[in-house]
Amino acid sequence: MKIIEANGARIPAIGFGTYTLKGLEATDMVTNAIAAGYRHIDTARMYANEVEVGEGIRRSDVPRDDIFITTKIWRDDLAADRFADASETAIEALGIGPVDLLLIHWPNADIPLEESIEALNAAKSRGLTRHIGVANFPSALLDEAVAISEAPLVCNQVEYHPFLAQEAVLGACERHGMALVAYSPLGQGGEILKHPLVTGIAAKHGKAPSQIILNWEIAQNRVAAIPRTSDPDRLALNLDVFDFELSDEETRSLDVLSREGRRLVNPAFAPVWDRV
Ligand SMILES: NC(=O)c1ccc[n+]([C@@H]2O[C@H](COP(=O)([O-])OP(=O)(O)OC[C@H]3O[C@@H](n4cnc5c(N)ncnc54)[C@H](OP(=O)(O)O)[C@@H]3O)[C@@H](O)[C@H]2O)c1
Numbered sequence: 001m002k003i004i005e006a007n008g009a010r011i012p013a014i015g016f017g018t019y020t021l022k023g024l025e026a027t028d029m030v031t032n033a034i035a036a037g038y039r040h041i042d043t044a045r046m047y048a049n050e051v052e053v054g055e056g057i058r059r060s061d062v063p064r065d066d067i068f069i070t071t072k073i074w075r076d077d078l079a080a081d082r083f084a085d086a087s088e089t090a091i092e093a094l095g096i097g098p099v100d101l102l103l104i105h106w107p108n109a110d111i112p113l114e115e116s117i118e119a120l121n122a123a124k125s126r127g128l129t130r131h132i133g134v135a136n137f138p139s140a141l142l143d144e145a146v147a148i149s150e151a152p153l154v155c156n157q158v159e160y161h162p163f164l165a166q167e168a169v170l171g172a173c174e175r176h177g178m179a180l181v182a183y184s185p186l187g188q189g190g191e192i193l194k195h196p197l198v199t200g201i202a203a204k205h206g207k208a209p210s211q212i213i214l215n216w217e218i219a220q221n222r223v224a225a226i227p228r229t230s231d232p233d234r235l236a237l238n239l240d241v242f243d244f245e246l247s248d249e250e251t252r253s254l255d256v257l258s259r260e261g262r263r264l265v266n267p268a269f270a271p272v273w274d275r276v
Pocket residue numbers: 016017018019020042043105135136157158182183184185186187188189190193208210211226227228229230231234237238265
């Protein structure tokens with residue numbers, strides 16, 4: 001498995017996303033993912049599945065320290081007191097000791113950035129997490145957060161796929177030695193998997209469209225991707241993306257496609273995004 005080294009963290013380049021997985025399905029899929037070779041699991045307070053994800057990790061035969069586990073604190077809980085409570089609750093719910101990475105899930109302009117970044121650092125100082133980072137931070141806000149944070153931020157988790165280039169965020173992550181962790185890396189299983197450019201490249205390589213997309217993402221410096229599936233067969237497919245290389249021409253054509261800038265996750269509370 002390729003590892004992204006980012007400010008002291010070692011992040012497996014493919015992780016398992018767990019958004020929408022609930023109850024026994026979440027537990028079983030996490031256990032199955034680890035058995036299939038995943039060593040990076042992504043959850044969040046907001047997914048309301050930390051208990052089940054933790055259970056899936058505990059049920060696996062793989063030592064806890066061989067698995068990189070991320071959770072996130074929701075944007076309503078970024079003030080100091082609430083952040084402290086929410087991060088403690090997250091660790092209790094997971095039941096596996098400190099997490100590897102704790103993220104601010106979305107920025108919240110109503111709470112001073114200094115306060116939430118200090119609260120994130122406090123969670124690390126208290127031993128609740130080994131590393132800290134953010135999600136959904138546009139590049140200028142990321143620069144501000146990095147300047148404030150005492151401990152290094154190791155990642156910015158953002159939407160990223162061949163419909164959304166994220167050039168500014170990639171540049172900022174590069175400047176700060178951080179990883180870009182790509183969420184919705186399969187474009188939520190939608191149109192991108194049927195795009196003729198993607199299916200054409202897939203046919204040439206004898207691979208699935210999903211594998212072309214994940215390969216393009218993790219071939220970029222500093223990018224990890226966290227595809228989700230509820231289908232046990234697709235677990236292995238989404239991990240089997242390391243044994244081929246796209247040609248320069250294929251990479252360039254996907255780069256060009258990504259500049260269309262089609263964003264799938266854009267709630268009303270989203271920050272002002274970078275243009276590309
Ligand atoms: N930080 C944030 O704000 C944020 C936001 C969104 C997501 N995330 C994280 O990122 C993870 C992934 O993003 P996502 O869940 O939005 O979407 P995604 O991983 O891009 O797509 C998931 C969808 O793709 C389908 N799929 C999976 N593998 C496939 C394959 N090989 N071929 C065809 N279809 C496939 C799945 O259907 P089946 O289940 O039927 O396979 C599912 O409907 C989340 O689970 C979550 O952990 C974070």
